[in-house]
Amino acid sequence: MCGIVGYIGQKNIKEVLINGLSELEYRGYDSAGIAIMQESNLSIYKSIGKLNNLIDKTKDLKTDKNILRVGIGHTRWATHGKPTELNAHPHIGEFSFVVHNGIIENYKKIKDKLEKNGHKFISQTDTEVIAHLFEYNLEKQSDALKAFQITINELEGAYAILLITKSENNRIFFAKNGSPLIIGYTEDEIYFGSSDAPLVGLANEVTYFNDNEFGVVSIYNNTNSIEIYNKKFEKVDIIKKSLSINKQFAQKGGFRFFMEKEVYEQSRVISETIMGRVKDEKIEFEELNKTLFDNIENITICACGTSFHAGLASSYLFERISKVPTKVEVASEFRYKEPLLNKNTLFIVISQSGETADTLEALKMAKEAGLKTLVICNVDNSSMVRLADFTILTRAGIEKGVASTKAFATQMVVLWMLSLYIANIKKSISKEFLEKELKAILTIPSILKIDNNLHEKLKRLSKRYLHGHGFFFIGRDIFYPLALEGALKLKEISYLHAEGYPAGEMKHGPIALADSELFTIALMPKNILYEKMKSNVEELSARDSTILAISAYEFEIADDFIKIKEQNHYMFEFFEMMIVLQLLAMEIAIRLGNDVDMPRNLAKSVTVE
Numbered sequence: 001m002c003g004i005v006g007y008i009g010q011k012n013i014k015e016v017l018i019n020g021l022s023e024l025e026y027r028g029y030d031s032a033g034i035a036i037m038q039e040s041n042l043s044i045y046k047s048i049g050k051l052n053n054l055i056d057k058t059k060d061l062k063t064d065k066n067i068l069r070v071g072i073g074h075t076r077w078a079t080h081g082k083p084t085e086l087n088a089h090p091h092i093g094e095f096s097f098v099v100h101n102g103i104i105e106n107y108k109k110i111k112d113k114l115e116k117n118g119h120k121f122i123s124q125t126d127t128e129v130i131a132h133l134f135e136y137n138l139e140k141q142s143d144a145l146k147a148f149q150i151t152i153n154e155l156e157g158a159y160a161i162l163l164i165t166k167s168e169n170n171r172i173f174f175a176k177n178g179s180p181l182i183i184g185y186t187e188d189e190i191y192f193g194s195s196d197a198p199l200v201g202l203a204n205e206v207t208y209f210n211d212n213e214f215g216v217v218s219i220y221n222n223t224n225s226i227e228i229y230n231k232k233f234e235k236v237d238i239i240k241k242s243l244s245i246n247k248q249f250a251q252k253g254g255f256r257f258f259m260e261k262e263v264y265e266q267s268r269v270i271s272e273t274i275m276g277r278v279k280d281e282k283i284e285f286e287e288l289n290k291t292l293f294d295n296i297e298n299i300t301i302c303a304c305g306t307s308f309h310a311g312l313a314s315s316y317l318f319e320r321i322s323k324v325p326t327k328v329e330v331a332s333e334f335r336y337k338e339p340l341l342n343k344n345t346l347f348i349v350i351s352q353s354g355e356t357a358d359t360l361e362a363l364k365m366a367k368e369a370g371l372k373t374l375v376i377c378n379v380d381n382s383s384m385v386r387l388a389d390f391t392i393l394t395r396a397g398i399e400k401g402v403a404s405t406k407a408f409a410t411q412m413v414v415l416w417m418l419s420l421y422i423a424n425i426k427k428s429i430s431k432e433f434l435e436k437e438l439k440a441i442l443t444i445p446s447i448l449k450i451d452n453n454l455h456e457k458l459k460r461l462s463k464r465y466l467h468g469h470g471f472f473f474i475g476r477d478i479f480y481p482l483a484l485e486g487a488l489k490l491k492e493i494s495y496l497h498a499e500g501y502p503a504g505e506m507k508h509g510p511i512a513l514a515d516s517e518l519f520t521i522a523l524m525p526k527n528i529l530y531e532k533m534k535s536n537v538e539e540l541s542a543r544d545s546t547i548l549a550i551s552a553y554e555f556e557i558a559d560d561f562i563k564i565k566e567q568n569h570y571m572f573e574f575f576e577m578m579i580v581l582q583l584l585a586m587e588i589a590i591r592l593g594n595d596v597d598m599p600r601n602l603a604k605s606v607t608v609e
């Protein structure tokens, strides 16, 4: 949800900022902008839409190397104000520029105060007030860092902020609360990013800021200076970490879209997720301490979107296998329902990015209430990983497609393994059952190898599912959350209306929608409630709904049929169907001419509430 970058150094600053933004474009692509300062000359470039438009706009801008420059950049996912050039960042006061990720909740109050003091605003954003408020405070308080601190203390909400100002022409002021912000450095350069990605290959060492930290950086005499302060204006020690991520994983590698590549990668990343964790006839999570489960009587899972679907699916496993009562909550609902938190609850959050604002806040609530917390996450060093008591990393690698695929697959495997791990500790399963399950887990990478014929068939089939007035994805048991996920994939990238529904619930209302223009995607595993599913699908077929059945068994009344391999475990069917749903959504979206990797109105990392 918005990406920000910053740089001080002598490299070609336009390239550094734009390359950095291209690594963060998945966080928002409503507009992009950069501001560059050389001595006290400030220039700004903004354009609406994807980063390519900004690249076109700045093609004549020359920022050769060997001159010290300071710059900031932003890629936007609009929250306040439409995606117009005026609302694009960087935002400007009289002489200061600012980029911001997050939401300033009290911006209206600040704006009113500043307007009464003669400040003029040109955008509808919450961000613009930051530049003006800083200048207002600077008038009263000539020390720029102090003025910045006063400014930050007045802001309510979530933010990662970079600010440059003509009066301090080789410095960047920064602040973080809620939204992610990372600084990287070499001896004579400083980089900022909303994630590690823009820093890879440039900075060897990084520091992850904590909430409520702010400060200032600069380069003097070819040497960097970094000052970090806490809320009380006390200096904070700089904790350096090394940065080593292999950039080659973030290339498309011959596939049409990152999403397609990531669907195809699932077999490999699941092998990595399992590696070293299934051994000696049991599950090992080195990162967990077995005492984590002492006195645990139940589990609460909190997450958003696809990660929520993984959580919901896992509740079937935690209850069926581990025999632990499990509740699953959408994080944005959980936070405000005044939940009753019990110390005997293990609180699990699931997140690909580790930065989703609602999930992060739910995790903070659970920690403050003294619950044991565990995060299942794909991004090491993310905010959730740094906060939770325990972490299991999903090892999916960088996921670039906005529609999550391989992250979901790895989350599911981790959660399945965790259900067995807990069951083993709680002695709720037999040795034979555990052995059978372990064998099944080790088989998943081969189940996820995509058969070319299947993909070709889905490509052909997709052209019959481009119109109609909507889709119902239906399933029962653990296939119900998978149906939710299938529907989410389709709506995200095809913009067609789709709902996931428990198959048995259709007759309680939604079946009223059934006619030949309603497409039903029926998940019909042979291992779980097959006969019941059959009846539910027949009810829809009798009302003329067009049926696409996904099953190991031929189903004569289906209009279309995708056969999955005869499998003797419901989780094999789960993963096979998952692939079918991902590819089907992708092929429909491609036929509709959509940008599969950057669907409209979405962003990969949702760091606002």
Ligand code: F6R
Pocket (backbone or CB within 6 Å): 304, 305, 306, 307, 308, 350, 351, 352, 353, 354, 355, 356, 359, 402, 403, 404, 405, 488, 489, 492, 604, 605, 606
């Ligand atoms: C859907 C999708 C989103 C995310 C959700 C949570 O394809 O990607 O629904 O799952 O925004 O994000 P994380 O998992 O990063 O917390």
